[in-house]
Amino acid sequence: MVDKSEKFNWFVRLGYFSRAILYSVLGLIALTSAGKIAQGTNGIFQAVKEFPLGTAVLWLMVVGLLAYALFRFASTFFDIENQGSDAKGWAKRLGHAGSAIGHLALAFSAYKFASSGSGGSGDGAQKAASGVLSMEFGGVLVGILGIAFFVAAVFQAKKGLTGEFMHRISGAAPSYTRQIGGAGYVARAVVFLIIGWSLIKAGLLSAGSEQVKTLGDAVASLAGEGIVFTLVAIGLLLFGIFSFILARYKIIPDMGANGRVPIFRA
Template structure:
């Protein structure tokens, strides 16, 4: 009989596999298809929809991205990765919360494509970041909505800093099995640095929308943030390559990531030294 920890473990691995598909496709279309990257996040899911068994892959991604988001929410809620309650620990946990929000938004976008007839997807009718902008518009219409969006933007800045730090220091390797391929360190370094750039762009879009009253149309999702870099020459190319490598890195994690026990009585996760 499979216990809840083993089920949790497999769900998280499906999440990493879904993330591998997402970032690999994003990197490829950024490097090869100007028209699709101009569509932002919709371009990613439209490309996947065109794959053989594309709808089935999209449904897998819906499940996987939600699972990954819930895994990240376990960090601020239960500290399953033992980051601690000091300032540094909470900064990491808040960063994980921001990652959870972002991946839930991506799961929703995947769901819209998976549940629609090919070629008639709602996501294509409202602009590349329509879903996120609609949600942001709803938040802005509430009391203190601008403050909420602005704070979310600051959280994304925190995430961006930690992504870059991970890439430079390589401390992400402490949570990966020693059996992982030797190239894992460099795949992760390139991927985390690229993600740091993208998360900073998303954070800035939320800060502008929330604190500077620039409007919900400023809000960018993952694909939109990459598309906004398209005129930046070498920065865009290096970011696109880094995101593609992050997809390969996520595929390694789907197999070799050490998943903490869901049961709090299991103690501190046994991460690699």
Template sequence: MVDKSEKFNWAVRVGYFSRAILYAVLGLVALTSAGRIAEGTDGVFLAIEDYPAGTVLLWIMAVGLTAYALFRFCSLLFDIENNGSDSKGWAKRVGHAGSGIGHLVLAYSAFKFANDSASSSSGGGAEEAAAGILSVELGGIVLGVLGVIFFAVAVFQAKKGISGDFMHRISPAAPSATRWLGGVGFCARAVVYAVIGWSLVQAGFFSQGADEVKTLGDAVASLAGEGPIFTITAIGLLTFGLFSLILARYRIIPDMDSSKGIPKFRI
């Protein structure tokens, strides 16, 4: 019988595999199809839908990205990455929660396309979620704060890419190219997260509306007129997809206690 820890382990690995598909296709579409990348995140999912067994891939992504988002939320709630409870540790954990929110929105978009209910959508889950937040009292502040969190995540992404400290959570058996693949990928993702953060700040603090909110593909599309920055970022995202594929196999995932549902090192 498979225990909870092993189920958790497999769920996270499927999450990394789903993330690998997402970023690899995002980078590929940005580099090869101006029309598709102009459609933002929708264009990425439409590209996946056109692949052989594309609908199956979308369902895997819907499940996998949800699992990955929950993994990131567990970092906030249970500190499964052992970041600690000092100010630096909490900053990382809150950043992981921001990543979880972003990937949960992407999982919802993947579900909509897999369910064949998003063929005529424009903007997907991000704008719907943002509109819902803005419709409640203090919703603008919530959205703006979320944007600030994404800025913080962007800084951490860049720091990880430059320092290479992400290698501490990867098995020594991983390919030798893992360090530079991750370094390039994290720096590219920092650029995209900064764009997403700015869109949330504009929508929340400056009342520019839910239409301003960008997800992954939309953020990349907004860089299309920036010349080398766009090309370098697109190559970096493709590289991050390859890096995520390595993580699906070689990422060190904390064992969970089968009865308490928390990391064993916390017991």
């Protein structure tokens, strides 16, 4: 019988695998198809749907992206990656919360394409933000989410530049993991900054929910930036490849006896 830790392990690895597909396709679209990248996140999932067995791949991504989001929520609330409860630890955990919410939104977009063949109008994130903004203190909540993405961007850039992410990757990983992971994290930091700023403008600067950008929208917004756009696109493609490596070689925390406190595999 497979124990809870082993189930958790494979659940998280499926999340990394889905993230790998997402970022690989995003990077390829950005580099090769101006039309699809202009569609933002919908362009990504439409491209996946056009793959052989594309609908099956989309359903796999729905489960995987949801798994990754839940993993990041667990990282936030239960500290399963042992970040700690000091200021630095909570800053990282707040960044994980932003990542979790972002991947929940991506899972929902993938679900719409997998179940109906279409992502609809492509403004799901804007509609969700509009609903939150209509609530009392809704602008503050959206703004806090934007700050969470800013915090996540800072730590993504730090990971990329220092290579600290290698501490939780098996030594059996390919020798080039450090280089492609570093480039990928820096590119992802740029995208997170754009998403965070869009949320801050919508929530704290009253710019309106139409300002909110999803992953694909953030990349599309760089399309006129020449070499910056190209470098970010290449970086995101590398992050996708890096995520495939993580799906195999990431050191996943075991679930503790109470289901919360982890220990790390050697």
